[in-house]
Amino acid sequence: MDLGTSAVKVSAVTQTGEIIAQEGMDFPLNQPKPGYAEQNPNDWVNATTVAIVKLILNDSVKPEQIKGISYSGQMHGLVLLDENNQVLRPAMLWNDTRSTKQREEIMAKMGDRFVEITHNQPLEGFTLPKLLWVKENQPEIFAKAKTMLLPKDYLRFRMTGKLAIDYSDATGTVMLDVDKQEWSQEILDTFGIPASLCPPLVRSIDHTGNIDAWYSMYSGLSTDTLTFGGGADNACGAVGAGIDSPSKVLSSIGTSGVILKYEPQKETNYHGVLQYEDHAIPDAYYSMGVTLAAGFSLSWFKKTFAEKEDFTDVVESAAQSTVGANGLLFAPYIVGERAPHADADIRGSFIGVDGIHQRHDFVRAVLEGIIFSFRDLLDIYEKEGAKFDTVVSIGGGAKSPLWQQIQANIFNTRVVSLQNEQGPGLGAAMLAAVGLGWFKTMQDCTKVFVKFKDVFLPEEENVAKYQKLHEIYKQIYPSTKKISHELVAYRRENEEK
Numbered sequence: 001m002d003l004g005t006s007a008v009k010v011s012a013v014t015q016t017g018e019i020i021a022q023e024g025m026d027f028p029l030n031q032p033k034p035g036y037a038e039q040n041p042n043d044w045v046n047a048t049t050v051a052i053v054k055l056i057l058n059d060s061v062k063p064e065q066i067k068g069i070s071y072s073g074q075m076h077g078l079v080l081l082d083e084n085n086q087v088l089r090p091a092m093l094w095n096d097t098r099s100t101k102q103r104e105e106i107m108a109k110m111g112d113r114f115v116e117i118t119h120n121q122p123l124e125g126f127t128l129p130k131l132l133w134v135k136e137n138q139p140e141i142f143a144k145a146k147t148m149l150l151p152k153d154y155l156r157f158r159m160t161g162k163l164a165i166d167y168s169d170a171t172g173t174v175m176l177d178v179d180k181q182e183w184s185q186e187i188l189d190t191f192g193i194p195a196s197l198c199p200p201l202v203r204s205i206d207h208t209g210n211i212d213a214w215y216s217m218y219s220g221l222s223t224d225t226l227t228f229g230g231g232a233d234n235a236c237g238a239v240g241a242g243i244d245s246p247s248k249v250l251s252s253i254g255t256s257g258v259i260l261k262y263e264p265q266k267e268t269n270y271h272g273v274l275q276y277e278d279h280a281i282p283d284a285y286y287s288m289g290v291t292l293a294a295g296f297s298l299s300w301f302k303k304t305f306a307e308k309e310d311f312t313d314v315v316e317s318a319a320q321s322t323v324g325a326n327g328l329l330f331a332p333y334i335v336g337e338r339a340p341h342a343d344a345d346i347r348g349s350f351i352g353v354d355g356i357h358q359r360h361d362f363v364r365a366v367l368e369g370i371i372f373s374f375r376d377l378l379d380i381y382e383k384e385g386a387k388f389d390t391v392v393s394i395g396g397g398a399k400s401p402l403w404q405q406i407q408a409n410i411f412n413t414r415v416v417s418l419q420n421e422q423g424p425g426l427g428a429a430m431l432a433a434v435g436l437g438w439f440k441t442m443q444d445c446t447k448v449f450v451k452f453k454d455v456f457l458p459e460e461e462n463v464a465k466y467q468k469l470h471e472i473y474k475q476i477y478p479s480t481k482k483i484s485h486e487l488v489a490y491r492r493e494n495e496e497k
């Protein structure tokens with residue numbers, strides 16, 4: 001199961017890694033105020049159940065054939081349950097940036113010590129600042145809260161009745177002591193959070209209970225089906241894309257965008273400039289930089305300016321434009337940004353709009369702007385001495401060959417795609433396959449399951465053009481910061497009246 005932000009995708013995978021059936025279902029994202037991003041946890045369960053039922057009825061996957069289920073989940077989202085395990089409020093998602101005040105308080109109280117324990121800065125997107133926002137703004141809800149879960153763990157709970165969180169998602173709460181691999185008592189004590197709120201920690205390949213009788217009745221699944229820990233969607237994406245050494249880098253265009261590197265050592269610490277997380281692979285780690293609105297920028301553009309048209313046609317119309325979109329740049333900061341500019345109040349922009357521009361130039365600028373923001377992240381890694389020979393491209397954005405060629409040119413590195421762009425879903429299936437004992441190690445499973453499809457090579461002339469354009473792009477953030485902040489403040493003032 002891949003519980004994304006735009007949809008859930010359920011894949012049936014054989015012992016040899018063939019995806020024999022796939023179903024999905026969308027669910028809404030609610031943005032009631034500037035910076036807010038919420039979903040109803042019941043929507044995840046209902047959408048997943050519909051996808052499972054379709055898999056059984058439409059695709060003839062027999063329930064008794066399904067030996068194991070594992071989960072890939074959108075990260076950091078806060079789900080709070082009361083003493084009867086009922087959901088207390090809508091889930092606050094990874095792209096919800098309302099907790100700037102709490103983020104600043106965390107740094108003021110703990111400073112570098114916080115970064116030392118968690119290997120991360122307490123950014124708005126992470127779970128702890130959200131929890132502290134609820135504590136301060138909805139104390140009656142905080143008082144009733146008995147359990148905190150992340151999105152995929154809530155889904156598992158509804159399917160098995162068991163509470164658990166795996167280490168890769170636990171690092172994303174910024175409440176885990178990365179060196180000790182346990183919930184940080186120091187952080188919990190400093191912010192008055194009861195340890196009982198934190199669910200039991202499991203490894204991504206650990207058995208987390210069977211499908212229970214209630215969910216078996218509801219979905220048609222068998223109670224003989226085992227579930228496994230699963231992981232953060234980016235950890236699972238890296239597993240499904242075969243990112244098993246520091247020379248390969250993952251480029252994921254989902255709702256968010258991610259540039260991710262495998263890290264063999266626990267001790268590596270980017271001091272919060274990049275995120276540092278436990279991997280879904282036991283005893284391994286990964287770092288990443290996140291663009292908050294990657295695929296989301298394109299979906300926003302399509303919904304706003306081309307609602308009735310086919311998604312692929314809109315994307316491919318960018319081929320009618322030129323490298324550099326005839327002199328038009330786009331900065332994808334439409335819900336704020338996380339890396340390299342941790343700024344909840346920056347907003348997006350089109351720069352250079354000219355009377356000659358047509359809609360396809362705007363589409364091209366959106367595709368390129370998202371990859372320029374990825375280029376910013378690669379630059380951080382390259383400054384730290386990283387050398388990549390291959391970029392593996394996954395996520396909904398990997399459906400477009402044009403977008404992958406743009407990546408090869410902007411990264412000046414070869415880009416490969418997967419046979420099926422569902423990296424996180426395949427990664428989750430691999431965790432179940434290892435958990436079931438079908439393979440001894442994740443590496444053994446990777447050799448059988450991970451299959452590449454197309455290769456996109458950098459084109460020298462276009463690489464040079466994009467290098468020039470990226471230098472211009474880099475000026476957008478400092479040049480638009482003050483204007484963006486004033487506009488967001490204006491909107492807040494007027495919406496609060």
Ligand SMILES: Nc1ncnc2c1ncn2[C@@H]1O[C@H](COP(=O)(O)OP(=O)(O)O)[C@@H](O)[C@H]1O
Pocket residue numbers: 003004005006007253254255256294295296297298299311312315394395396397398399400403
């Ligand atoms: N045909 C397409 N070509 C390129 N990008 C696409 C296409 N269809 C969807 N996308 C992009 O894929 C994104 C969704 O990717 P996905 O990996 O499914 O996200 P999530 O896991 O966050 O739900 C959308 O935001 C959209 O911009």
Ligand SMILES: O=C(CO)[C@@H](O)[C@H](O)COP(=O)(O)O
Pocket residue numbers: 004005006073074075076094095125233234254255256257258275290
């Ligand atoms: O916040 C992060 C990573 O830190 C996001 O990457 C979320 O995990 C959402 O993923 P997608 O829905 O875009 O796959």
